[in-house]
Amino acid sequence: NAAYDLEHLSAPVTVFRDSLGIPHIYAENEEDLYRTVGYVMAQDRLWQMDLLRRITTGRLSEVLDPGLVEVDLLYRALEFTKKSRKVIAQTDPDILRGMEAYTDGINQYINRNLKKLPFEFTMLGYKPDPWELEHSFNLVGYMAWDLSSGWYTDMDLYKIQQAVSDTLFSELLPDMKFQGIPVFPEYMSSDNTLELESGMSAAIEIIDELGLQVFEASNNWAVSGEKSETGMPIMANDMHLSLNAPGIWYQMHQVIEGKLNVTGVALPAAPYIVAGHNEDIGWGMTNVTVDDLDFYLETINPADSNQYLLDGQWQDMRIVKEVIQVKGAEEPVVRFNRFTHRGPVVSEFKGVSDKVISARWQGNEMSNEIRSLYLLNRAGNWEEFRDAVKSFTSVSQNIVYADRNGNIGLQTCAGVPIRHSGGILVYPGDTSLYDWQGVVPFEELPNSYNPECGYVSSANNKTVDEDYPYYIGTWFPLPWRIGRIREMLDEKEVFGTEDFKRMLRDQHSHFAMYMTPLYLDALQDYASGEYQSAYEVLAEWDYDMQASSSAALIFEIMFMELNRAMFEDELGDDYRQLAYNDIAKNLIEKTRVTGQSLWCDNVNTPDVTESFHDNIRTAFQQSMDTLTSMYGPEVKSWEWGQLHKVALMHPMGTVPIVEKLFKVNRGPYSIGGSSHTVCPYGYPKGSSFIANHVASERHIFHTADWDRSLTVIPTGISGIPASPHYLDQTKLYLNNQFHRDHFSREAVESNYLYKAVFE
Incomplete structure (x- = not known):
């Protein structure tokens, strides 16, 4: 409850x-609105914003x-800032003007609070x-990179391909008919050519350890008025991303009387x-899981390691010198990123010194998500x-x-590359054919628009x-979540708030x-x-993954x-990289x-040929031994x-x-669910739950x-641990509860706790 002097x-x-x-x-024009948004967001999330910028x-x-030099070099190779400057120019x-006002609001907060x-x-x-305009545009690249599953899946595939026979490797490549339910049943995909892609690196593994990964899942659905208790559409969305404290989203409501009235979640920065x-x-939103990444095996000039062959001619790579300042070091680290006409050379990040592999990624292509969000906030039909x-x-x-x-x-909404051939492979880089x-x-x-079934979902x-x-x-996730969502949408003729709450949990x-x-x-x-009791528990199970369930x-x-029974004998400890990801799930x-x-x-066991049932029995026996000991x-x-627990961890x-x-x-807290349930609580590869x-x-x-709309996030609006709003939605979230998303001026003024005026 204060008055603030905000310049301009x-x-x-x-x-x-x-x-x-x-x-x-509430503001009277766009520049005033976004200048205040910048100041207020910095009040709550400044260090998180700076971390994302870095x-x-x-x-x-x-x-x-x-130890983060490799990560820094990788992100510099992705050249977010270079693209951002091009996008800004267009x-x-x-x-x-609104983005510049937002930038000014952040900087006013920084300058006033340096002590x-x-x-x-x-x-x-x-x-x-100081904050710069390009820092906000860079966030688009960050989200695009983290939602590009190829950077992760391809690394696993590359490792596996080095360790097993071509016959075994080919079995890992999914047959699309096992992928099941499509988002758009009325559309049909033709190219099932499935070959090998390469992958990224140690830098990605470090990002995982830091908790900076995002992941790529989500649910959304909407029902028409004919299927709604209000006679008008109801919509649900939950975007499945990494869990940290503070959270990835910033809830806010922005109003310019008579011109703009929008509420929801924004990205800090x-x-x-x-x-x-x-x-x-x-x-x-939900992720499409587009294959937006290709790798190319380059032919290097024996007389000049910075030249690559293309259509019979040697081409010069673009070389960028990177000077990386390192905490506690007397001298910076100097490294070089190399680029072909397609994109960065990524083999340096993979430890594959005898091969030069470059990447083309849709995230480096021109796009303008900032424009999209600006117009989306104002769209009327x-x-x-x-x-x-x-x-x-x-x-x-x-x-x-x-x-x-x-x-x-x-x-x-996607940049779907048009290729000479589709699939997952390393292309020869010496030709422009690919x-x-x-x-x-x-x-x-x-x-899809107003489908006859009365709902849409993905x-x-x-x-x-x-x-x-x-x-x-x-590499689409298998259709377990969408199958359950559509099963629930087909169970009733009419839906209301309580139905959607039930579906989300x-x-x-x-x-x-x-x-x-x-x-x-098999069992x-x-x-x-001694195993009979466990068998009976499974036999009587209703397939609900609640926290109290022994099944x-x-x-x-x-x-x-x-996973261990099927993959460890061929891959050794590397099988853990395969466990639980889409490669293993598709094969199983x-x-x-x-x-x-x-x-x-x-x-x-060369004298025995084990069956799938044999693997299940081995898995069951090992599971019983492990759980009994625990x-x-x-x-x-x-x-x-x-x-199975959840913890909210600060970086x-x-x-x-x-x-x-x-x-x-905060935490850990006991929870149910898994990556394959509509209410998701997925856990990382390996043994951590x-x-x-x-x-x-x-x-x-x-x-x-x-005003009847509901929302919740796992954390809170503030990134400051001393704030009462740091993690004040966590209890609501874990109990599958919501709070009202106040929208009308009357609802907002009837439910506010603090009021500040910026002049």
Whole structure:
């Protein structure tokens, strides 16, 4: 409750903060609005904003750890800033004026608070540099890179391909018919050419360890007025991203009376609402899982290692000298990034010194997501919505839509490369034959508008079926979440708020529903004596992954051990890199359907040819031994939540003195669910069961009355541990509860806790 002197305002701006500290900002024009947005966001999230800036500019080593040089070099090779400057030069001046005002608001906060910065700056011994316009544009590249699954999956494939025979390796490549339910049943994908891609590196593994990865899952759906208790569309969205404290999203409400009224979640360091609603439409996002990355094996000139062969001619690589300042070092680290006409040479990051591999990635191509978000915040109908999102091509999304005129829709927004051949392979770099031929035109991307079934939905599943004329991708999550969502949408004729709440918290597993009968069949004559109780628990299970379920615990451990049984003999400890990712899941699903795989045979027992059932029995026995040693022999007393937990960790929370002084972490808390349930609590590869992949926000939007809309995030609005709003939504979130997303002026003024006036 204060008055602030904010320079360059043309009129007063009022900021109401509700009981959770969420700002509702009322201004008279765009520049005043976004200048205040910048100041307010910096109040709450300045160090997080600076961390994101340092990631995207490759400057983590300066303030965190000398071991981050590889990460810095990787992000510099991605050249976010270079692209951002090109995008800025082509962005509408009206949009830039608002972005410049936002930048000014951040800098005003920094300049006024250099002596009372968030504790992280003090602990690390530095002060933030002035904010620049390009730092906000760089966030687009960061999200695009982290949502590009090829950077991760391809590294695993590359390692596996080095270790096994071509026959075994070919079995890992998915047959698209096992991918099941498409997002758009009316569209059909033709190219099933599946070969090898290469992958990234140690730098990616470091990013995982830092908790800086994002992941690529999400759910969204909307029902028409005919299927809604209000007679108007209702929409739901939960984007599944990495879990940290503070969280990835910043909740806010922005108003210019008579011109703009939009609420939802924004990224710290950018002013626009990414998922939310205005007075006319609501929207939410899921990742398309586009194959937006290709690798090329280059032929290098023996006389000049900085030249590569292309169509019979030696071409000079572009060489960029990188000077990386390192905390505590007397001298900077000097390295060089090399680039072909397609993109960066990435083999340096993979430790493959005898090969030179370059990458072409859609995130380096021209796009303008900032334009898209600006227009999306203002769109009033389906046509304006589609015009807004057509430049959303680096961060590929399926965007769900609902409006106050009773319409629902779903639009794929993606830069889908047009290739000579589709699939997952390392192309020969000495020919331009395999260079991309542009991207699929927006008008040919899948979309659905007011379908006869009365709903639209997506969950990162296969986008189209077999007859669609373009190759979109390969590594789609299997259709367990989308299958369950559509099952629930088909169960009732009419839906309301409580139905959507139930759906968002649903932990019934279609994956378990399909796999468990196979387990039981394999174990029917095997699980006797001390194993009989576990068999009975599985046989009686309803496939709900609730925290109190002993069957859920057995199922998850068995799947981990099934991965071990199938892959460890060929891959050794590297099998953990395969466990739980889409490569393993696709192979196991293929094996479930066909009943056989060469991976089932243990190479260490040459006189025996093991079957899939043999692998299941091995997994069961190992699971029983492990769980009995951990929790005792009483199977029915075991609980999934004893092992499966969630913790909210600050990036500096592993430093004991930081946690002791500032209490930056929370948890762990026992939870249910898994990566294959609609309510997701996914955990990393290997043996850790601490969830780090969750619903980063939950929204239920009512087009009939926006004030009835509900939302929640796992953390809180503030990034300052001493704030009462640091993690004040965590309890709501873990209990699958929501808070109102106040929208009308009357609702906002009836529910505010603090009021500030900026003049």
